[in-house]
Amino acid sequence: MNFDLSDTQLMIQQTAKKFAESELFPVASTVEDKAQRPLFLANLKKLAELGFMGLNIDSQYGGTEAGTIAFSLAMTEIAKGCASTAVTMSVNNMVAEVIQSIGSEEQKQRYLSKICSGEFSAGAFCLTEAGAGSDPAAMSTKAVKYGDHWIINGTKLYITSAAYAGVFVVWAVTDSSAPKGKGITCFLVDADNPGVSISKEEQKMGQLASATNEVVFTDCKVPATAMLGALNQGFKIAVSELAGGRIGIGSLALGLGEKAIELAIDHVKERQQFGQSIADFQGVQWMLAEAKTDMEAARLLLLKAAFEKEQGRPFGPQASMAKWFATEKANQACYTAQQLFGGQGYLKDSPIERLVRDVRVTSIYEGTSEIQKVIISRDVLNE
Numbered sequence: 184m185n186f187d188l189s190d191t192q193l194m195i196q197q198t199a200k201k202f203a204e205s206e207l208f209p210v211a212s213t214v215e216d217k218a219q220r221p222l223f224l225a226n227l228k229k230l231a232e233l234g235f236m237g238l239n240i241d242s243q244y245g246g247t248e249a250g251t252i253a254f255s256l257a258m259t260e261i262a263k264g265c266a267s268t269a270v271t272m273s274v275n276n277m278v279a280e281v282i283q284s285i286g287s288e289e290q291k292q293r294y295l296s297k298i299c300s301g302e303f304s305a306g307a308f309c310l311t312e313a314g315a316g317s318d319p320a321a322m323s324t325k326a327v328k329y330g331d332h333w334i335i336n337g338t339k340l341y342i343t344s345a346a347y348a349g350v351f352v353v354w355a356v357t358d359s360s361a362p363k364g365k366g367i368t369c370f371l372v373d374a375d376n377p378g379v380s381i382s383k384e385e386q387k388m389g390q391l392a393s394a395t396n397e398v399v400f401t402d403c404k405v406p407a408t409a410m411l412g413a414l415n416q417g418f419k420i421a422v423s424e425l426a427g428g429r430i431g432i433g434s435l436a437l438g439l440g441e442k443a444i445e446l447a448i449d450h451v452k453e454r455q456q457f458g459q460s461i462a463d464f465q466g467v468q469w470m471l472a473e474a475k476t477d478m479e480a481a482r483l484l485l486l487k488a489a490f491e492k493e494q495g496r497p498f499g500p501q502a503s504m505a506k507w508f509a510t511e512k513a514n515q516a517c518y519t520a521q522q523l524f525g526g527q528g529y530l531k532d533s534p535i536e537r538l539v540r541d542v543r544v545t546s547i548y549e550g551t552s553e554i555q556k557v558i559i560s561r562d563v564l565n566e
């Protein structure tokens with residue numbers, strides 16, 4: 184067994200770290216203000232130019248072809264700079280990967296280079312609905328075929344990047360008489376399709392720079408060639424792609440947890456109380472030791488899941504273990520770091536305050552911790 188990273192993986196990790204430190208972290212609080220969205224989008228474009236919007240996409244389509252381990256490493260570093268940027272990068276990579284894995288040659292040619300190059304600021308993954316969150320197979324958005332085109336009607340919720348996405352991957356029921364989950368099909372819908380409207384932007388607790396919107400499809404007409412993958416196979420496509428996305432979100436959470444610990448280490452060395460640095464108190468040392476060990480364990484779980492995916496082997500339950508563990512422990516690490524900052528960590532101008540807000544959703548979106556445990560336990564019981 185070899186734990187060493189390849190030269191390419193190290194280079195990608197270092198590039199991400201440098202970009203996060205120089206371009207993202209200094210403006211992470213600034214871009215929380217929606218008026219600063221152009222700055223946020225400009226950084227997404229730079230990230231695309233670095234090759235980070237298609238890390239696992241073939242070079243013939245404009246991707247970096249660096250693999251899933253490199254993707255996980257890059258996500259962690261980018262999240263240390265700005266979680267909103269990182270989640271956009273994660274969803275973009277997931278959208279690009281679903282097109283690469285099941286798209287027609289024409290669809291790959293049409294969309295992948297635009298996502299990878301940053302010509303599209305983002306791609307969006309339109310699965311969730313008001314009545315279909317943890318249970319996406321319960322969706323009610325419908326697509327009906329008329330001759331050589333489909334008409335899509337329905338409303339999707341909590342869609343990351345919808346406000347500036349160039350393309351939407353949309354799931355809709357195409358056979359309502361089929362058993363649950365067996366009559367869903369996936370479509371590619373251009374953002375400028377007149378049947379698409381981007382509705383209200385959600386007011387969130389964290390990851391404020393990244394837009395999260397409702398997306399409404401009203402008699403949205405798409406050609407038959409917009410179907411992504413096979414008819415009525417969409418649900419399997421969704422759960423399979425979400426497994427890859429979970430490596431991204433777990434890696435993002437790891438970055439937030441690590442950043443919180445780094446900030447806390449600097450703080451406890453500097454902060455003097457009772458005539459000594461608070462780093463000299465064993466209670467403080469143990470808090471850091473526990474958080475650091477949790478993050479190291481999370482990293483190993485994430486890299487194992489990424490390795491399995493990269494090898495083309497089943498990785499769904501492993502990705503769920505990694506996502507569940509990394510996001511829960513990153514939440515704890517941010518909480519610990521905030522505790523170590525004391526009152527200062529509760530102030531709006533403290534970076535810890537933002538990390539605590541940004542990390543919270545990681546154990547909710549792209550599958551709650553409870554859903555990850557459903558996936559893991561089903562796998563354990565079927566072994």
Ligand SMILES: CC(C)(COP(=O)(O)OP(=O)(O)OC[C@H]1O[C@@H](n2cnc3c(N)ncnc32)[C@H](O)[C@@H]1OP(=O)(O)O)[C@@H](O)C(=O)NCCC(=O)NCCSC(=O)CCS(=O)O
Nearest residue numbers: 308310311317319320342343419422423426499549550554
């Ligand atoms: C709860 C679930 C895990 C499972 O749901 P179901 O019980 O309804 O479905 P299953 O029977 O388990 O699976 C259906 C079908 O798919 C196959 N399958 C399952 N997992 C995989 C996989 N990893 N790769 C390939 N195929 C897979 C399974 O074998 C079945 O096949 P057969 O029918 O037997 O042939 C699931 O509902 C779930 O994951 N729920 C959570 C949903 C979620 O994460 N939602 C958040 C979405 S994030 C979002 O939409 C926003 C994106 S962005 O951030 O903007």
